[in-house]
Amino acid sequence: MRTIRRLVSFALVALFVSSNGEANDDAIESIGGLSLERATIPELTRGMRAGELTSTELTSAYLRRIARIDGKVNAVLAVNPQALAEAAASDARYRAGAPLGPMDGIPVLLKDNVDTAAMPATAGSRAMLHGAAAGDAFLVKRLRAAGAVILGKANLSEWANFRSIKPTSGWSGVGGQTNNPHVLDRNPCGSSAGSAAAVAASLTQVAIGSETDGSVVCPAGMNGVVGHKPSLGLVSRTGVVPISSEQDTTGPMARHVIDVAIALSVLQARDPADATTENVPPNQPTDYARALDPRALRGARIGMWNLPELGPDVERIVRATAATMRAHGATVIEVVPPYQAELAADELPALLTEFKRDINAYLATRQGGPRTLADLIAYNKTDPAERTCFADQGLFEQAEAAPPPTDPEYRARRARLADLSRRSIDETLAKFQLDAILAPTNPPAWTTDCARGDNDIIPSSTPAAIAGYPHTTVPAGFVGPLPVGVSIFANRWADARVLSLAAAVERITHARRAPHYLPTSSLGSSEPPIRARFQR
Template identity: 60%
Template structure:
């Protein structure tokens, strides 16, 4: 994989485009702190080019990522894409808010000309024929597709004892803050890459926690949108009832801009027909510096599990109050019932949705049974942990089973009730809860040493959830998540941006050895 990455980088730098002076020469440019609006102003003034910006990120992938292992491969057309973007800008034909901005894609998002593997060696060497719908939207907004990010294989849905950030294709992604710590998952490479400034933004996907947990663990922003806001066509699935894709970035405004580009209806993905006609289309424009003033925020502390988390949550509550919010302690009901029903429902949905996706990929295994056999024969796939979920899927009831239908109804209804009832009972604008405990040491055999999270209610309900950095346990980031009712994406992003502005705690990783 290291060889593939270096070969890919050599190809990028050999496309015949004259690369200007590196972006580091641009006065005042700090990749770690720069936002998309700042970069756009520099490029509009001719003080920065997309070629220079893209080259800077490619250089960091070739050097910094040797420690992190977040990027599977770069797109050999990245510099050519950047050159085309610069030409569009010079001739007055810029496409949109992401013009010239380098974006990494989680490697379960179909991308023409690039392998899309979901981390599995079974899908190597047979690139998809077309871009996923969300990739087409990124290109239409002017983005430069920089490459593919590693992930927890099959989005962490292969083994009951999997280790986040490991895939048979990419190996182990490390947390850039402390390298022997885990980046969480399943959007492990996306979160770690953004934290390490290997791209301006990255795309993650989530079924339950796979955007917000790596955002929290790596100290970045992760926006899990309402189900139906972003198309899933061309994304390797677990469950059409919970899967979504969303942006990961170092700041809320970049996540808001990227979500605006991703959003859109797709006839091939029916839930995208459901979002309201008056849903905002420019989330950055909806960000209000005073969003916390007079807001009513429910605080779901989940205290007593980890002392550092308790401290960071209490500090976050103080920040909210300092900006005029009223903070009310709450408990979300039904969590045990939601978890029990969700697990059983996902297994049936996986048996329906993954084979349907595989049928769009000629030349790869066409069923879960064929994947199970591939893994048994492969020398790498089962070297760290097993495939218990795949094996359970072979005998799981189908989605026409009455028991399955009751589990899905129970999970979704109770998840929505847990949020909606809490919001209504206290007249709340949103709920805040810790995203993650400090990252655990990466190890194999027993799976992740996961302590706590808050992703399940919003994930199962299909409601928006945004994680934003809130503090640290030593060198390890801790985030808080803000979530609310369905289609409240603009409100949640605005509250998150106001919190970020009031508590700018995020810092660049130091790549400590542990």
């Protein structure tokens, strides 16, 4: 059983920590003369090449930190019992002068909707503790081929927030509630909650998240880290629990843009089992770290989408970021991308049809356990632990009753979504001769409340999510102790451009800071009602 495996893996970590005599505090340790919280992948790999640091030391430092800190954050669902063995294999390659590349020896945490042979994905559902995955997801094979150390699995919003009409982000029946490390009673946002919270708390160097609409960028923004949702087709979805093959992507999160760029370079590949990967242009960059342009802001034209409904504090941060960009050579003008109401009206009905189709297809690849969406609905009615935060499974039930993909109304809706989402970005870029669009990623984190559910609004994620266009978020500032990110997105395959612009914002604002694990905050204690939007 998965729960037993989780307890055993954490017991092993606790034993390791005890034998190494680590203090039980929040202090960020240094390894090889580098701060664990501030070090980038290039700095770490230089240390390993020079013999000043080993992957075993790096992986051990993260394991110790998980044992010390994760009791507050609850971001790590399971530790990989083979992590130290994988690190030792990396050390042997470095000693032989033959590392596999810039990710060799770097610890990576996977969202628990990503299959691995040893730790099959649960999507946070106790129903998925029964049965086993077919093997490693394609993206995991890519990480292993690059020498990365699979550190473990991150908690997530159960079924990537596609079970309940009003879910609580960061909660799953398998893992419980993930907390925002900046203020522990605040929400981490989106379905990739554990991935982002773990990165913010320095529990891993890189984490993998997934997004259908907002679930890479909102958790990254709300936890104060960098996240990149790739162009649809850059990264394979084979072996990842789906919502919709029309919108699903997987992407990296880290504390630094350079680390996200390096991880994306490893993840990108054509996969015969995922037809969308065949659409990648032949001239698409393969090394996004090398493609980062330090002069990206010089002469750039940026459209600023303000979204005042997120509040004056968020608007202040976005305007301050825009002013700093102008000071470094960019032209920034205000824009409002069109068709947002139409996208909001059509998206969920389309996803309901696609979820039933795609989840049934995924379940058919597993050995044992539930085979259909109907099986999952039936299971949730029998397991009280699946109802400890919220009992509702309204989206499951709506998806089960949704029209099939052959339905003319569904087909027209998906075609309309594809057209209007692309036009919302393409027409805005063309009208104002823009390189990219800047927008707020997230409001300050709301309090976590199972009875109320999420209290959120994130319209900035929707155009790029539906269109399949790249979207990067980077820390931009704070409202009290709560992080706010800014989003940068552009047309399809412009991943290098948006990453370069994000790296420039990171370099000139220095906005990220380590969390302080405050138990609560009086900021926004009487939160106004906000129109609900989902982050899947």
